[in-house]
Structure formats: C-alpha cells, structure tokens
Amino acid sequence: MKSITGRCLCETIVYQIEGDLGPVFNCHCSKCRRWHGAAFRTRASIKRSQFTWLAGEHLLSRFNSSDNVTKTFCSICGSNLASFYADNPDVVGIALGGLEGDPGRRPLANIFVGSKALWYALSDGLPQFEAWPVSEAAVRETVDDSASD
Template identity: 40%
Template sequence: MNIGSCLCGSIKFEIVSDPVAVSHCHCKMCQKQHGAAFATYARFKRADVEYTKGKEKLSVFNSSEDVLRKFCSICGSNIEWGCSERYPEWVAIAVGSFDNDFSTSEIKELHQESKVCWLRSS
C-alpha cells in the first residue's frame, strides 16, 4: 500500500494497488506545474485511490483538452492528473507526494523532446 499527503497535510490518500506504470514526464506543462525539470507520476486504477482526508481541498485545473490536474488549494502541492473523458478509470499520482518509501523496477521517460538542456544524466 502507498500512502501520501500534500505538503501541509490537509490532503491524505491511500492506494491499495501497485502502479501499472511509472514515468518521468518532461512535457512543458509538467515542468511548469512542478517547477522542476520533470514530474514523476505513477499510474493507478482510480478505484484503488482513496482520499482519507481533505478531498474537498483539491483544486482542479483543466490544463489541456481533457486533462485535469489536481492540487492542494492550501499549499499548492501537486497530487494527481487524469483524463476526464478518455480514460476516467485511470489516475496518475505524483510520486513526490508519497509518504512511504517507493520503488519500481522501471521508469519510462516521456516527452523527451521537451527535456531541459541543463539536466544531466547520471
């Protein structure tokens, strides 16, 4: 089980399954939303994600045609993004919001055409 929260603790969640995919997204929208070179998300079935505190404090931004990005209305922590119409049964959760140790065997690199020039590979 993965558990997580926003920076201020107003929102808490639990996830009862393992992710079906994990990715570093280098798209410009993720860079701007996270204020970082990329965003790391793990994708889960929406039914496996339960908000245990503060679900009403999630703010929503429709960043593109049908992508909804959700974040804490108090501290601004990025929590999730999902497609409102195309794939409503899936949700991607920001791995940085997990409170437990998280590991995965594979991380896909998405939208590398937008990868920042100053990010060096290790």
C-alpha cells in the first residue's frame, strides 16, 4: 500500500496518509485563498481511516471556517494541515502543499474560478468551474482503501 507523509513548516507536526488520494482540485474560493495566502489551494480528500497524526498532534490549532468545516493548523508556525467535515466525519481534506514526495495524482480542474484572485491568470489548460464541478460530494470523493496496492 502506498504511503506518503506531510508536515508543517517547522516540522513539528507530522502526518501520514496510507493509500491513494481522491480527485485533486485547485480551489480558488476566497476562503481557500485567505487560508493559504496564495492564488489557490490544491486539495484532495482521503478517508479518515487513511490518515494518522505521527507527531505533534498536541500542537494543533483548530478553526471552524463554517458550520461544517474545521481547519487545522500548526500553533507554532501556522502551516495549514487538514480539514474535517461535520457532515462527513469519515473524510479528511488535505492540502497537497504539505506533502513530501509525489502524491501520485494531478489536479483535474480549477474550481470556484468565479471568485478567483483578480490578479491571477489561469493558464494551466485545466477545466474551469465557477463553483462546484458537479457537486460538493464529487470534490470530496475518496478512493476505496481496498483498491490501493
């Protein structure tokens, strides 16, 4: 089974993902842009059972960015880590920027381009969606653990 680790900037918080990521998207919504301080957030979903904190979990800070979404970040360096969903506790949202190595997937599309940064020009050739590409559930899809090698 494939395994990949991720960590925060100060390398105090470390996590591991076992198995494949779900579909990858570049999200241009204003919340992702503010959370990452960048033009967009490249993200994927995994099953909660695939995710393990290896070190520094006691240093996590949490922020409820909506009634449904809790963002986690390092209380020392501020690095963005994982998102958790009240309506779907079996799914974890992962920002790919913190991963070490090749996650094995590439972005499929740019989403929420209707609220993208005005100063950023999309030029990657990926499909663009004003909001969700089909549904919120499609963005938060995961891969069946049993399908991973």
